[in-house]
Amino acid sequence: MLLAIDCGNTNTVFSIWDGTTFIATWRIATDHKRTADEYFVWLSSLMALTKTQAEITEAIISSTVPRVVFNLRVLCDRYFNCRPLVVGKADCKLPVAPRVDQGTTVGPDRLVNTVAGFDRHGGDLIVVDFGTATTFDVVDTDGAYIGGVIAPGVNLSLEALHMAAAALPHVDVARPAKAIGTNTVACMQSGVYWGYIGLVEVIVREVRRERDRTMKVIATGGLASLFAQGTALFDSIEDDLTMHGLVLINTYNKDTP
8 A cells, every 4th residue: 555645834633545545644743853653653643543454565755854855765764674765756747747947846736736736727727726825737738837925824824913913812724804914913814824725816817817828716625614715716625635746756766767
């Protein structure tokens, strides 16, 4: 079975793929100080508690935090006796190479989402990922990543607002009942929610204008479904997009000499 690991700036997701479906998915806070042994104790405990019967024979890692990759590799090697593929490394092939400025390093998560999005929806696609950063990945007609946009993430923006203005409290991200807030929390929630709806809609509009064509828009990430309530922009909401991409890339590398 395949252990797919998606390490983001905030959380790391572990999923087990049995060749047909994901039989288990778990999430842990990303911490570069966590050792391979700690990962295994946590993972094996969850497998035992959920009675997950899985013999891991292969693994693939996508990580936006380079410092965690070493211990994840040790985890796979020491406890599962397999050498993991690491997206973005030279020995991990992609179905179509990205077309960006020479010397540019593309985030592994963006490459994975591009592969998954193209597989499900074809080319001329914009993938909006609501993560620690809000990213927009532009996928060409042949499935190549050709660039995109990076904006601050929703929670990051709220945290910055709280830190810079001492009188403003921490608030949850929620769709407000009205655009005009009548208290501080409601005002902040309206500004963040409708502000990000506006950000997404305008960026997508400009990408479509530059590409001079209609492009499908899909959303992923923890807050995707919440923001989809405020706009008709998205053609699809896909929570498992990154994991689907990891499975595809792993399969492609096994099948490609």
